[in-house]
Amino acid sequence: MNKQEWKEVNKIVDTALDLAKNKRSTYIQKRCQGDPEIQQKVNELLESIDRSGAEAFLEETQAYPNHLAADFSKQHNNRTASSLVGTTIGKYKIIELIGHGGMGSVYLTERGDGAYNKKVALKLLQRGMGTPSNIARFQRERNILANLDHPNIARLLDGGVTDNGLPYLVMEYIEGVPLLEYCQKHTLSLSKRLQLFKTVCEAVQHAHQNAIIHRDLKPGNIYVTGNGTVKVLDFGIAKLLKPAPKETLLFKTGTRDHILTLGYAAPEQFDGKTITTATDTYTLGILFYELLTGKHPFNIKDKNPSKIENLILREPPEKPSKKVKKLNKNEQTAIASHRNTNPLSVIQKLKGDLDAMAMKALRQEPEDRYLSTEQLLEDLDRYKRSLPLIAQRDTLQYRFKKFVKRNRHIIIAAILAIVTIIGFGLYHINTIEEKRHIAETEAQKAETVKDFLIQMFDSANPKDNTFEGKNLSAKELLVKGKNSISSRLNTQPKISTEVLLAIGNAMSNIDAFEEAETTFREALKKSASTARSLENKTQALVSLGNLEATRTNIDKAYQLALDANNNLDKISSPSTTLKASVFSLLGRLNVVKDNYEQANSYYEKAKNIYVNAGKTSSEDYIQMLTGYGKSLIYVFDFKKAEETLLKSNELYLKKYGKPTMTMAENYKFLAWTNREMGDFEASNRYFEKSIELKKQLAGKETISTALSIYHLSRNYTLMGNYGKSKELAKKVLSTFQQITDPPNSFTLRAKNYIAIANYNQSNLVEAQKLFTEVIAKYTKLNGENHMSVAGPSSHLAVVYQKMNDYQKAIPLLEKSIRINADNLGEESRGVGVDMLKLAVVYRGMGNYEEAQNYFRQVKSIFSEEVPKNHYREGEFYFQYAKLKRDLNQYSQAQKYFQQAFEVYRDNFGRDNKLTKKVRSYIAQSAEVSFQ
Template identity: 30%
Template sequence: MDIERWQRLSPLLDALLELPADQREEHLRTLHDEDPALAAELARLLTLDAGDASFLDSPAMSLPAGAMAGVRLGPYRLERLLGEGGMGQVWLADRADGMYERKVALKLLRPGLANPQLRQRFDRERDILARFAHPHIARLLDAGIDHNGQPYLALEYVEGEPITSYCQSRQLDIPARLDLFRQVCEAVSHAHANLIVHRDLKPSNILVTPAGQVRLLDFGIAKLLDVQPLPVEQTRTGVRAFTLHYAAPEQIRGEPVTTMTDVYSLGVVLYELLTGSKPYRLKRQTDAEWEEAILDGVPQRPSQAALRAEPEASRPYSPARLARELAGDLDNIVLKALAKCPTRRYVSAEALSHDLLCYLRGRPVLARGESFGYRTRKYLQRHRWAIGTAAAILAVLSAALGVVGWQAQRALREAARAQAMQRFVTELFQDAGSSSNTPIDLRSLLDMGILRGERSLARQPEARAELYGAVAQLRLGLGDYREAHELLERQSRLLPLLPDAPASLRLEAATLNGNVFQQLGDPQICTARMQPLEAKAQQEEPRLPLQSAAFYAQLGRCRRELGDFDAARRLHARALELRRREKDEAGMAETRLDMANLQSAMGQPGEAIRTLMDGLAQLRRTLGAHHPQAINMLRALCSLERATDTLEAAIRDCRASLRLAQELHGSNHRATVDAHRQLAALYVDMGRFREAEAIFVDTTAWMSSRLEPHHPDMARAYNSLAVVAWERGDIERAVAYQQRAVEAWRKSGNAGLIAAGVFNLAMILHDAGRDHEALPLAREAAALRARQYGARHALVGDDERLLGEILDALGQPQAAQAALEVAVRLTRAGFGPNHSHTRRAEISLARLQARHGDAAAPARLVALGDTRSNDLEQRKAAWLARAYAADLQCRQRPHAARLALDGVLADMRPLLPEGGAIPREVQRLRDACGSGRPAGATIARR
């Protein structure tokens, strides 16, 4: 076959091979009318290809020996043919001169082609590629002519696939496809900035690497805008340098090309990328039909093409959903790029890329539809038989306009309320600064704000209701739960008088009410107030997702307090889903903290720790390691680790919480003070009483200067000081502090805090031998915890253990044994068989049984005295078991018993140099051993 004949056949054969089999015949019939010989030759080649799949694997023109695989060409060795066209070939080659190793795509002129225009085009491609230095354009690495006169270009070898097949195989969504396409626009814009028009942009020239990076290839027919143009390309069935399906109208007409020619081709690529089809729907797939469509046809809107797409072609969207996604801005963007007149297209590839970025970011785009009149005329022409339907649509639009008008009035009303609130706050602070020379504290300022607001907002009930909620939230932050409750009650009396009050105000009010009642220890009222609005929250999820999520989170906390764990889990899961959808990372962290608290309440501390650690890792990845929410999560993690006898981990996380609070808020902030107090509680467990007491004294002084004496948080401070005083043996001081704590907590009404307070008071009184006073308190603690967490909770097991020890001291062994057996069962099920709380319950039960004649009980005490664990709480329990086992021998073998007790004391001193309640108990046993005096009370674990 001669060269000229092959140059004419090659592009037509390529186009036919890309068509479906049923369309090839129609195309060949059209060609036959224009050139029978050419059509017959193409049909013969197609028949050969159908009979032998490898027919086209070898070139149609024979190659000289210098271009065969394995042969050197300059410094390169050819490996395998990557592709070829009518003008040249591209080979995968290795650098073979030993200078360095690298694979390249070696582009060659087809041997034997002497056409000077093709040689000129090849040389021009080299000059063009030498201008480029862009990450999305395949780079020119080398160029030369071998000893046989064969020119070559060594290009960056790109392992990738065409952009359309890349997106389809990976089922990329529309934003991901647009991000890739914008890389193409960047590359084309760089070429235009270097005065170069590509002129043959199509998917096969745009490869995407496995890393998701675009590479633009094949500048073989690119045009330098600053040189004389080449002769016009032939059309119809002649040699055509460009690819017809992606050609612009001016290319078909043979007019000069500009940068906007590439914009048109980019529009065709974008159309195919979004819809999986070409812009024109033709009856016959022939060159003549294509040229006519490109010159005069109206491109189908991408959204309409999507409706006709095959389901496989529109993945990961259904055709209907894809049409909805494309309708509007994307339709306009693509059609603007495909405008017939170059001046009506985007002025540059960069402008097209910018409009796509505006679409991705939800901003207005430059591409806009035609005038309203034009669009109306077109609509009537297409749908003249549907005018009756239009009347119904018009009615719907009228109703919609009415709704919009109502919403506009409501928006004006809300704006007026916001302005009134802004003016109120400004005037409040102005008055506060000029009222006197004495600074006004925050609480006084809030009280002043309520008085002023009720006067200045008397005629604006919605603004007044909002003011009550805002001040109540501030009061909650200060711990003023009663004052917050009073404000929310005023708000609740206003809301029924406001039928048009916004849903956001109602949801926020319900959430605040729930928070207040939870803090006051009444989760039942919390649930009763919030539950009726759950349906409202579900209805408002699309419009108010974050307010709905906050509502679910608070209702879930109250459900958890009531022991309704299934409902709490469902509510927290919904809150997490909404916050994840809105990318509210801080809210997601708060919900994970709620979930961890729920798992802890369900007796699953291990799962709670994992939830917290996962949430903390996610928070650090998204919002950084210094987000305030991390302080609460670290404190909760520390508390759980302390409860699971992992003291070292608890100390690490408590210190991290304190460090972060100091960095973010300074030393004089409430978060820092609370973190410091929690670390001091760990120091108490470690026997570092002086250090812990110093911290507690400082933090109590800080709070007492800011809070009322009976504030619930002051009760926590009193409780901490009471525990330290008890550990150091100052029983009277411990009782006084703990009584103050219980009194304050009783005023708060929080059942969980009251239970913890009366338990500690009963424990201190029991250690002091005042068991008649301790007994009702221990029973109250058990009843409160059973009501809050359920009768089978592990904390109820702790209460039953203390109750059993007190009953034993009061001479009621049967009742004591029953309580201790319950304690062993509950702690073993809740804390696990190896937990220190479980061992303490087992020790108390074994001691009681041994003292009342159970022959096997002393052996159980000895077994419980195993001190192989390195955990301090485990060792404390083991020391107590050894001491009780030795105490049993005091009557028969007093000398040996005293030696054993001395050994226990010796083991404790290095780890508890400041003593504590357990060393004091062992010393008491040692002093009473052999003297005939009673050994004293069992030490309860706080």
């Protein structure tokens, strides 16, 4: 193309850019009439300009059609980019070429006028590329950099236009190495790597605050200088964007934008969805993952772009700890040595919080990630301070739903909560359940409060003038009282706030959650007018947090707990009960989030506060012990869990003089604890206590009572007493059918255990029918990938295994493993139990290699997830011994049979059916070995 043609193409393009897209075609056709070659080049150039907004200045795969200007460039500027070395542009003398791409070059330069000796980088647009769109794009980058003033972002120093009309930028020259290389070279520990990463996030957050998204935060764009200073480079493809309303914090961009660094692109950058600050967060997540593990989260090596795109769009990455754990020993050792530690330490440190942070940043849907680097920075800070994180596991809701199945609170206790707080008992209600939430007595309440309560309750008295002609329920009475507070106690904000909190707690106790929330929020508002406003506000936040936790709104509850905890630091001398209530709430929420170590840390803090303050007889302390005892079970501290739950029951009995429903629930958890410790005799005894007490308190068959019987049925199944297990399961089913509307999860649980008893009693056809029914109904209720489907699918597989129908068993077990892995984690106990069953199936098929593979995986999972001498460990030894026997490895078989016998003996006793069965195998194995 000659100079005249090039000018004509650019002229047409410049005019077309000012027209609406629907009018361009007519204009171009008219201007290019008779010259199809020019028309083709105009259209090609316009198409490239539409795409160019997302491309980097030095990106090798530019969409810009350089060939259009190539001939012209050769004719009129045959000097290469490197030939400019030694020349001067503006005030800057070019020393060397340090980067070159499709649209321009970057040079190392120094001031030619001697003003200062510091070296700088100069970016220059290439000749032939000086179209209006490219110049505007260049100016856009200058505007972006001019808006950024942060010590960790490479600064814009100067800019201008050459004599030939080509724009250039002068920037801070960074002498350093890429971030990952720097960490490797200096063998930085994980904590030091996190500090550098935090600095990167702070720089990116500064850009976000200036309405700029970087969109290409690959390691090559983040350098560390010799003195350890981080510098974020290259905002060449960043977007200058108008922020959306504050509540959304979204930044819109075109739907055709693409980041070309495939390994560092967020899913939305491939399919043209909205680009937000969460896009940068995703790329930071990749960088975070690499800093932790030394590996990219996706296996992109030697893959073509379409496969990389498919990986990022379709496949979630592995957790960092699992990624490292799956590497061979040499790779693990190399990674650990670069972090100044050993492989085991790396894996242990990654597990938990760091895993959670990485996985949250890398979630495929932007709304599920950290929505901003501010959130990511907050979690980095919380991790350092050992505080709860924003990041959370996907199974949170499922775990919480299982945990919150409990009895309804009593109406009279709700009313007494108010009366106790003000020191004035007035009213009793006849229909009572047993669980109580009573606040501490405060004797100094004013006479005004007594008058208020008298008037409130008189509205339910037929002899009073305010009587409405009907018997008011506790809920109506509480709502009526709450509505009166604003006018009657308006001049006493302290009393008003405390009474509102009490009424809110009472409403919560009778499941009037919406009314309770309204009341708590009114108390929160009134707390601002009190003398100790911050302390009263914190108490209101705790009350709201507990309410939202009960309603399973965990994110809301967690944020309220964090706000309350932050307030504690600002209160000069917070009351001991307030501090303890905040820590108790954080403990409760961390149990729901599966952060049991963190939960127990908060519970221990709360316990020490109550003990040191002499508040061990308070309702709050006793309740805290109940939560603490349950949480200790999940970290296998069974002795301490047992001691804590027994102490809770002792204090409940001492405080109220008679058993309570909470005590009955505690007995159930004590039964679980003893089962995990292998004392099935004690476990059965505690389950029976729980059942007896619930019947006594409720006076009738309840779901709660039936659930304790259900768990006792499970005990007998584990002990091999299938007749007793089946008898109890049928009783549970009968109860559920009388008080619930089947089909539901309660009736299906009972049927599941009846079916288990059937296949253990060799009633395989009956078991098959029942399991099939249970699976179908669970699938209809909850969907085919719900956790409820996993258990019966696994048991049905065992039925098929016993029928020697292995081809039906395998897909059922694989499905159960997948569901458990998705919900509980790939190395959870549930996955291990199903893998053990799959190993047994493959052994039955004679596929010993595959069986051996699964046994190895089970051993790895059980070593982490199953306590020493647990009955599950006995199952593993027993089945593994059978494999060794099949392989004619009799000495090994004898060894594992013996280990299985010892575990079963310690758990179930010598006379148990399972223990005797293992002992018979030992005898058989010894005979074969002797022969």
